[in-house]
Structures are given as C-alpha cells and as structure tokens.
Amino acid sequence: MKLAAVQMVSTPDVARNLDSARRLIAEAAAQGAALVSLPEYFCLMGRADTDKLSIAEEPGDLHAPIQQMLSQAAQEHGLWLIAGTLPLRTPDVARVRNACLVFAPDGSQAARYDKIHLFRFNNGREDYDEGRVLERGDTPTAVQAGPLRVGLSVCYDLRFPELYRAMSFAPGAAPCDLISVPAAFTYTTGQAHWELLLRARAVENQCYVIAAAQGGKHENGRRTWGHSMIVDPWGEVLAVLPEGEGVVVAEIDAARLAAVRAQLPALTHRVLG
Numbered sequence: 001m002k003l004a005a006v007q008m009v010s011t012p013d014v015a016r017n018l019d020s021a022r023r024l025i026a027e028a029a030a031q032g033a034a035l036v037s038l039p040e041y042f043c044l045m046g047r048a049d050t051d052k053l054s055i056a057e058e059p060g061d062l063h064a065p066i067q068q069m070l071s072q073a074a075q076e077h078g079l080w081l082i083a084g085t086l087p088l089r090t091p092d093v094a095r096v097r098n099a100c101l102v103f104a105p106d107g108s109q110a111a112r113y114d115k116i117h118l119f120r121f122n123n124g125r126e127d128y129d130e131g132r133v134l135e136r137g138d139t140p141t142a143v144q145a146g147p148l149r150v151g152l153s154v155c156y157d158l159r160f161p162e163l164y165r166a167m168s169f170a171p172g173a174a175p176c177d178l179i180s181v182p183a184a185f186t187y188t189t190g191q192a193h194w195e196l197l198l199r200a201r202a203v204e205n206q207c208y209v210i211a212a213a214q215g216g217k218h219e220n221g222r223r224t225w226g227h228s229m230i231v232d233p234w235g236e237v238l239a240v241l242p243e244g245e246g247v248v249v250a251e252i253d254a255a256r257l258a259a260v261r262a263q264l265p266a267l268t269h270r271v272l273g
C-alpha cells in the first residue's frame with residue numbers, strides 16, 4: 001500500500017489553501033497513493049491566532065467548505081485521507097478544537113482526533129501559545145484504514161510518547177501499524193528535534209510513521225521546518241521533502257513490519273505500560 005505525505009506552505013487565504021490541497025491530493029493519487037495525509041493547519045496559516053475562530057466549522061458538517069472539499073477529494077480519488085487539522089467549533093466561542101479528521105474512500109468521516117497537547121514556546125525571539133485560542137482534546141484515537149491500524153496525533157503531541165502507548169495498548173486496542181503526525185513545526189524546534197522524534201516514535205512503537213508538514217516562509221512571518229517524511233519500523237527515513245510544496249510517497253510493506261517485530265519483539269517485552 002502506498003502512502004503520501006503532502007507538504008504545504010499555507011497562507012491566510014482559505015480558498016487558495018483548499019485549491020492547493022485539492023491539487024496535491026490529486027498529485028498523490030496520480031502517484032498511486034491509497035492513503036494521503038495533509039499537514040496541520042493546511043486550510044489556514046493566519047496572520048493572527050484568532051483567525052482560526054472565524055473559519056471554524058461545525059463538527060460533522062459535510063456541507064461546510066473545508067469538510068466538503070475533504071470528503072469530495074477522498075471520494076473522487078477513492079483514498080483514505082488524513083486531513084491534517086482544521087478548526088472545529090466548541091461551545092466556548094473564544095476557542096476551537098484543532099481537529100484531525102479522517103475520511104474513508106467513500107467520502108464518509110471515519111475518525112476525529114482533537115490535538116491533546118497544546119504547544120507553548122518562547123525563546124525571547126519567537127513566542128507561541130496555542131492555549132490562547134485552542135481547547136485541548138482528551139481522547140487518544142486510532143482508526144482502521146483498510147488493512148492499517150492508524151494512530152492519530154498532531155505536531156506537538158510527537159513529544160509525548162505515552163500518547164502512542166495509549167493508542168496501542170489501552171484495553172482492547174492493538175498495536176498501530178502506522179502513526180500519523182501532521183505538523184507545522186517551527187523552524188527552530190524542527191531543526192533540532194523533528195527527525196529525531198519521528199524516528200524515535202517509529203523505533204519504539206515498531207511501526208511506520210507518516211508526517212506531513214508545513215514547510216516554508218508563511219505570510220505571517222512564521223517559518224516552518226518542513227521535512228515531511230515517511231519512516232519505516234526500523235527507523236529508516238524512506239522519503240523526505242525538505243522545503244516547499246509537494247508530495248512524498250513511500251510503500252508500506254506488511255512483511256517488513258512483521259519481520260521487525262519478530263526479530264526484535266520489544267513490544268511484547270513491556271513491563272511498565
């Protein structure tokens with residue numbers, strides 16, 4: 001099964017971003033991808049944090065412009081679509097959920113995961129605090145996408161290994177075959193930690209990782225790290241795109257996954273959780 005991670009340099013213009021996403025999904029489909037991931041905030045990298053509030057959609061509204069585009073694209077190309085993130089309304093009008101929706105090849109919504117860990121960073125030059133406009137989610141979520149069990153996470157979640165353990169080892173759960181990490185990592189923190197963390201999550205969970213990122217200079221002055229990548233269960237980077245818009249594609253090999261887990265059965269050696 002082929003996977004594709006879409007890299008974008010999203011703008012404050014939602015319509016323009018939706019056009020780019022549509023085009024890049026089509027490009028991934030043309031390369032044979034059966035599962036495609038968009039990056040975090042694919043639909044908007046606004047000028048102010050509060051821009052997210054004005055474009056937030058009602059959960060489950062397939063006629064709202066962003067969700068409609070996603071559902072149609074999944075259906076048109078007959079693929080699984082991990083839709084990066086989009087802002088969804090909550091009862092608190094001053095905040096939104098940063099939600100990752102998954103669409104099935106028939107265009108239906110198959111899963112929703114709301115980002116649990118909200119990013120905060122201040123090194124004296126850059127200042128981020130997602131808690132200003134986001135309400136955090138509270139439910140680790142995995143979805144069955146065809147033959148793959150896919151664990152859902154978003155950006156800063158990548159720094160919290162217990163989230164991935166919860167997806168795979170909660171009562172009744174099964175180990176994920178693939179972990180998805182749509183992101184908009186900052187240039188500064190991405191340069192230092194992005195690849196290291198993605199490969200660590202792949203190795204410790206013995207699964208594939210797909211990480212679709214924002215990558216470039218945005219109109220709000222923010223610079224994102226990019227380096228969208230697909231990593232295999234041995235921690236090897238199969239495909240990477242350093243910067244700019246585009247698509248990275250790699251094949252998931254079920255035999256490779258089984259071989260890594262059989263040769264080094266670390267997942268069955270857990271003692272503490």
Ligand SMILES: O=C(O)CCC(=O)C(=O)O
Pocket residue numbers: 118119154155156157159184185186189190
């Ligand atoms: O964890 C990081 O370094 C970056 C996280 C981030 O940019 C985000 O969660 O939006």
